[in-house]
Amino acid sequence: MKLAEFVCFEALIPELKSNDRDDAIAELVLALDKAGKLGRGNREDITKAIIKREREASTGMGKGVAVPHVKHPAVKNVVATVGQSSTGIDFSALDKQPVYSVILLISPVDNPDKHLQAMESIFRHLQQEKFRKFLRQSQTVEQIKDLLVEADENPSL
Amino acid sequence: MEKVTCEAEVEIKNAEGLHMRPAMQFVDMANRFECDITVSNDKSSVDGKSIMQMSMLAATCGTKLKVKAEGIDSREAVDALRVLVEEKHFDEPLPGAKTKNI
Numbered sequence: 001m002k003l004a005e006f007v008c009f010e011a012l013i014p015e016l017k018s019n020d021r022d023d024a025i026a027e028l029v030l031a032l033d034k035a036g037k038l039g040r041g042n043r044e045d046i047t048k049a050i051i052k053r054e055r056e057a058s059t060g061m062g063k064g065v066a067v068p069h070v071k072h073p074a075v076k077n078v079v080a081t082v083g084q085s086s087t088g089i090d091f092s093a094l095d096k097q098p099v100y101s102v103i104l105l106i107s108p109v110d111n112p113d114k115h116l117q118a119m120e121s122i123f124r125h126l127q128q129e130k131f132r133k134f135l136r137q138s139q140t141v142e143q144i145k146d147l148l149v150e151a152d153e154n155p156s157l
Numbered sequence: 158m159e160k161v162t163c164e165a166e167v168e169i170k171n172a173e174g175l176h177m178r179p180a181m182q183f184v185d186m187a188n189r190f191e192c193d194i195t196v197s198n199d200k201s202s203v204d205g206k207s208i209m210q211m212s213m214l215a216a217t218c219g220t221k222l223k224v225k226a227e228g229i230d231s232r233e234a235v236d237a238l239r240v241l242v243e244e245k246h247f248d249e250p251l252p253g254a255k256t257k258n259i
Contacts, residue, residue, distance in 0.1 A: 057181060061209050069177070094208070112173040113217045119176065120215030127209050 001117040002152040003125070006105075009148075010035040011081035012141045016102070019087045022051050025068055028083045028104040035081075038106070042074035046106060060093025064136065065126050069105035071115060078118040080105040082144055084136070101135045125151045161192075163231040167242040168221050171249035175216035177208075179247035184208045186241050192228025194238075205238070218252055 011031035016024045026047050033043040049070045053059075060066040066089075081104055088098025103122055107115035125131045131151055138144045151157045169175055175183070187194045187205040194205030198220060203210035205224065216222055222242075226234045241247065 057178060059177065061212075063209075067177075112176070116174050116176060116215040116217055119212050123209050123212040127213065 001114075001121045003121055003148045004152055006078040006118050006121075007080045007082065007148055008032055008035050008037055009141070009145045011037065012144045013081070013083040014138060014140050014144060016083045016085045016089070019085055019089050021054065021089055021091050024083060024085065024089050024102060025050050025054070025104065028068075028081050028102065029106075031083075032079060032081055032104075032106070037075070037079045039074045042072070046070065046072050046074060050104065050106075054091075058092040058094065060091030060095075060099050061126070062093055062095035062097065063126075063132060064088075064097060064100040065103070065132060066091040066093065066099040066101075067103045067105060067119070067122060067126075069107065069115075069119075071107045071109045071112075073109050075106050075108050078105065078107045078111075078114050080118065080122070082135070082148075084138060084144070101132065125157065128157060131157050160227055161229055161231050162225065162227045163235040164223065164225045165235045165239050166221050166223055167239050169216045169218055170243055170246040170251055172218050172252040172254065173249060174218050174220070175211070175214060177212060179249065180208055180211040182241060182247050183238065184211055186237055187234065190226070190228070190230045190234035190237075192226040192231040192234050194234060195225045195227075197223045197225070 018024050029047045050068050053070050054068050059068050083102045091099040134147050195202050196205040
């Protein structure tokens with residue numbers, strides 16, 4: 001699956017306002033909501049569900065990235081967005097280091113395979129040091145978008 | 158000294174597949190052992206001790222993975238991982254059971 005198929009470019013946040021984990025999650029969900037991806041009246045419930053999931057086990061996989069996510073009936077298709085923090089966010093990450101890139105993902109409840117395919121696509125790129133570095137250096141929506149589009153075309157990125 | 162290796166095919170049984178939580182369980186279990194552990198599907202081979210790499214497998218329910226261990230405790234490692242994946246199915250519901258939000 002290509003990133004461009006499920007990442008909502010209108011909801012990208014090049015600099016998150018908050019460096020608190022829960023507030024950063026709320027910002028990203030709000031951005032997806034504003035982009036019209038979450039249907040009516042689901043924003044709060046989705047935010048709470050993602051935070052609850054995050055409390056159970058951190059999605060901070062190390063190397064400055066976190067992938068908070070949830071399966072929720074509000075969405076029919078996988079939808080995701082990316083937020084950057086130049087100061088870093090404490091995600092209780094596996095390596096105890098701050099998180100600079102947050103990829104937030106919401107998947108439908110009834111299609112576990114789609115969720116796995118989206119995760120595969122995200123981690124295939126997050127694995128690459130170059131991709132993580134470029135993502136961290138991106139300062140505008142355009143730059144993040146260009147990086148994601150380029151990553152879809154270039155398997156080594 | 159000759160390297161001890163052990164290999165087994167395991168099938169993902171839980172309905173939600175190898176999403177992040179089961180992948181974490183797998184990696185935690187793998188890290189209890191000294192041996193190197195490689196997990197492969199028909200497309201790629203990844204380090205069974207790395208959560209990022211394991212998440213790349215996108216192993217859906219029914220997917221068969223090859224687990225290969227190399228090192229002194231490879232047999233124990235492969236046995237433990239097989240039990241986790243196939244017998245315990247990560248303590249998650251099998252297909253047909255009612256799914257809940259994750």
